Amino acid sequence: MRRAEQAMVPEAEFRSYYGQPIIKPPIWHEPHMPVYLYLGGLSGAASVLAAAAGVTGHRRLALATRLTAVAGAxxxxxxxxxxxGRPERFLNMLRVFKPTSPMSMGSWILAAHSGLAGLAAVAALAPHLPDSAATAVLRFSPVAVALPAAGDAAAAAAALTGPLMSTYTAVLLADTAVPAWHEAHRELPFLFAGSALAAAGAAGMLATPRAQAGPARAAAVLGAAAETVAGALMERRLGMLAEPYRVGKAGRRMRIARALTAGGGLLAVVAGRGRALTALSGLALTAGALFTRFGVLAAGRASAADPKYTVVPQRRRLDDRAPASAETPG
Amino acid sequence: MAERMGFFTDTSVCIGCKACEVACKEWNDVPDDGFVFRATSYDNTGGLGADTWRHVAFIEQPRRGPEEPGGREGSKGPPGPEGAEGQGVEGWLMSSDVCKHCTHAACLDVCPTGALFRTEFGTVVVQEDVCNGCGYCVPACPYGVIDRRERDGRAFKCTMCYDRQLGGLEPACAKACPTDSIQFGPLEELRARAQERVERLRGEGRPQARLYGADPDDGVGGDGAFFLLLDEPEVYGLPPDPVVTTRDLPAMWRWAAGAALCLVGATALSFLGRGGNR
Known part of the structure; x- marks a missing residue:
C-alpha cells in the first residue's frame, strides 16, 4: 500500500499488505552461515588442488592443500x-537420505568429504610428526605401510566430493522462495565455484614456498576471473532482482568483494615475484571470497524483506499468461 | 491414507473477530507473539509465524474520489456494498490466514531430518522431537508461514490440529469460527462448495470474488487450505503466483554439476605444463 501511493515509478507499482514481506527472510545467522559457505567452498576446492598436486608431484602444495581441506571442513x-536451533540434534541430519533436500545431500557430502579429507591429511602429515605416544599408532607397521596408499586413495576420492562441496551450497540457497537466490540458480554455482577456487588458490600460495606455489597462483587467477564473470552475468540476467545485490548493505559488500577479488586475482599473476605480493594477493582473495558470501546472504535477506521482489515478478508471470487464457471465453 | 482434509476460508463472511486466533493459541498452547501496536488497522498480530498459526488480516478499502477511475461518486454515491460509511473508508476486507498445507510442500521437500512429514489426512506437520532447528524450511515456504521459535530453536506452524483430527474432531479455529468463514472437511467436498459460493457471489455483483489456492494445477499443486478472496491475493499479503521452489531443483543440480566440472577443469588447467618439484 505504501508503494502503491508512489505510482510515479511505473515498474515498482504493486500492491501489498501494509508493505509487509510475503515470505520469511532466511534466519541463518552471521557470521555462521556465510563463514561456513566460505569454509566449505575452500575445503572442497583445496581437495581438488591437493589431488592434482599429488598426481603432478607438487609435494609441498599437496601437503598444504590437504591440510587446508581438512581444516576448512x-x-x-x-x-x-x-x-x-538445537545443536545437540545435529546427527538428525544423517537420519534420512533425501534427494529433494539440498541440506540433506549437503550433510552427506560434508560427512563423506570430511572423512576423506581427514584421512588424506593424516597420511600426508604422518611422516612430519614427531614420535610420541599419540603418534605411536601411525608407526605401527601395518598402519605405516597402508597409510600412504590409503591417504592417496582418500585424496583422490576427495577430489570427487570436493567439487560438490564447493557448489552444493549454491543449490542450498537457490532452493528457497528467496527471489534473489532462486532466480540466480544458474549463476550462483559458478559464482561459488569460482570463489572457492580463488580461496583455495589463495590458501595454497600463502602456505607453500613461492617456488612451488605456481599452480596455486594460477588457480587463484582462474577462480577470481570465474567469480567476477559469474557475478556480472548473474546481475545482468536477474533484471529487477539484481537490485538487492546492488543497493544497501548487500550492495556495499558485493562491491567490496568484487574489488578484492579482482585486485587479488590480478596480483596473483605477479605474486610469484615476492613475499609481500603473495601475502597481499592471498589475503585480498580470502577477504573477497568472504565478502561474496556475506553479500549474497544480505542480498537474499533484502529480497525477502521487500514484498516488491515477490509480488512484481509473480504478477508479471500471471499477466503474461493472462492473454492466452482470456482468448478462450472471448 | 484417510481422505485428504482441508480448510476452505471464505473471507466474504469473515467478521474479523479473531476467535480463530484465540482458539488456535489455546488448543495448541502457542505462546504469545508479542503485545505490539502495529498501526495496521485492527491487526496487531502482523502475520503468520512460529507463534501465530492463524492470522486475521484487516484491509481498509479507501473511498476513491470521483476523479479516480473506477471510483464511486464520493459522498453523493450510495454506501459501499458492506454499508461502511466511514471517514475515507469505503469497505473492509478481513481474512483469516493459515498454513496452506500445499500438495507440493517446499518445507517438507527441503527438511533435511524428515521432521516435516505428510499425515494420513494429507496435511503437513512438524515432528517436534525430530526437528533440529536448521531453519531451512523457513525461507523455502513460498507463503512465509513456517518460522523458527528462537528461544526454543525449533520450527513451528499450523498442524491443522492433527491431534484433534485423530480424535475425530474438527480443528479448533474452524470450531470457534462464528460465521463458518473457516470450513473444515474433505478437500474435494470443500472445493465443490467453494466453486458454488464464488459463482453465487459473482452473480450477486461481486466480480472481484475469486478462489485462491483451489487449483490443483497451480505452482504448488493446489493448497490443502484455500481461500475465497475479494481482491488480489497480494492485498491480503499472499503471493499472487506461488511456485514450490523444488520444481526447479533438477535444473539447479544440473547447473551445479556444470560448475563442479568447470572447477575440476580450471584446476587441471592450473597445473598444465608445470612439472612437480622433487
Missing part, C-alpha cells in the same frame, strides 16, 4: 552445528 562443520 572441520571448522565449517563446527559453524554449521552452531547455527542449528
Amino acid at each position: 572441520a571448522a565449517g562443520a563446527g559453524f554449521l552445528v552452531a547455527e542449528l
Whole structure:
C-alpha cells in the first residue's frame, strides 16, 4: 500500500499488505552461515588442488592443500552445528537420505568429504610428526605401510566430493522462495565455484614456498576471473532482482568483494615475484571470497524483506499468461 | 491414507473477530507473539509465524474520489456494498490466514531430518522431537508461514490440529469460527462448495470474488487450505503466483554439476605444463 501511493515509478507499482514481506527472510545467522559457505567452498576446492598436486608431484602444495581441506571442513562443520536451533540434534541430519533436500545431500557430502579429507591429511602429515605416544599408532607397521596408499586413495576420492562441496551450497540457497537466490540458480554455482577456487588458490600460495606455489597462483587467477564473470552475468540476467545485490548493505559488500577479488586475482599473476605480493594477493582473495558470501546472504535477506521482489515478478508471470487464457471465453 | 482434509476460508463472511486466533493459541498452547501496536488497522498480530498459526488480516478499502477511475461518486454515491460509511473508508476486507498445507510442500521437500512429514489426512506437520532447528524450511515456504521459535530453536506452524483430527474432531479455529468463514472437511467436498459460493457471489455483483489456492494445477499443486478472496491475493499479503521452489531443483543440480566440472577443469588447467618439484 505504501508503494502503491508512489505510482510515479511505473515498474515498482504493486500492491501489498501494509508493505509487509510475503515470505520469511532466511534466519541463518552471521557470521555462521556465510563463514561456513566460505569454509566449505575452500575445503572442497583445496581437495581438488591437493589431488592434482599429488598426481603432478607438487609435494609441498599437496601437503598444504590437504591440510587446508581438512581444516576448512572441520571448522565449517563446527559453524554449521552452531547455527542449528538445537545443536545437540545435529546427527538428525544423517537420519534420512533425501534427494529433494539440498541440506540433506549437503550433510552427506560434508560427512563423506570430511572423512576423506581427514584421512588424506593424516597420511600426508604422518611422516612430519614427531614420535610420541599419540603418534605411536601411525608407526605401527601395518598402519605405516597402508597409510600412504590409503591417504592417496582418500585424496583422490576427495577430489570427487570436493567439487560438490564447493557448489552444493549454491543449490542450498537457490532452493528457497528467496527471489534473489532462486532466480540466480544458474549463476550462483559458478559464482561459488569460482570463489572457492580463488580461496583455495589463495590458501595454497600463502602456505607453500613461492617456488612451488605456481599452480596455486594460477588457480587463484582462474577462480577470481570465474567469480567476477559469474557475478556480472548473474546481475545482468536477474533484471529487477539484481537490485538487492546492488543497493544497501548487500550492495556495499558485493562491491567490496568484487574489488578484492579482482585486485587479488590480478596480483596473483605477479605474486610469484615476492613475499609481500603473495601475502597481499592471498589475503585480498580470502577477504573477497568472504565478502561474496556475506553479500549474497544480505542480498537474499533484502529480497525477502521487500514484498516488491515477490509480488512484481509473480504478477508479471500471471499477466503474461493472462492473454492466452482470456482468448478462450472471448 | 484417510481422505485428504482441508480448510476452505471464505473471507466474504469473515467478521474479523479473531476467535480463530484465540482458539488456535489455546488448543495448541502457542505462546504469545508479542503485545505490539502495529498501526495496521485492527491487526496487531502482523502475520503468520512460529507463534501465530492463524492470522486475521484487516484491509481498509479507501473511498476513491470521483476523479479516480473506477471510483464511486464520493459522498453523493450510495454506501459501499458492506454499508461502511466511514471517514475515507469505503469497505473492509478481513481474512483469516493459515498454513496452506500445499500438495507440493517446499518445507517438507527441503527438511533435511524428515521432521516435516505428510499425515494420513494429507496435511503437513512438524515432528517436534525430530526437528533440529536448521531453519531451512523457513525461507523455502513460498507463503512465509513456517518460522523458527528462537528461544526454543525449533520450527513451528499450523498442524491443522492433527491431534484433534485423530480424535475425530474438527480443528479448533474452524470450531470457534462464528460465521463458518473457516470450513473444515474433505478437500474435494470443500472445493465443490467453494466453486458454488464464488459463482453465487459473482452473480450477486461481486466480480472481484475469486478462489485462491483451489487449483490443483497451480505452482504448488493446489493448497490443502484455500481461500475465497475479494481482491488480489497480494492485498491480503499472499503471493499472487506461488511456485514450490523444488520444481526447479533438477535444473539447479544440473547447473551445479556444470560448475563442479568447470572447477575440476580450471584446476587441471592450473597445473598444465608445470612439472612437480622433487
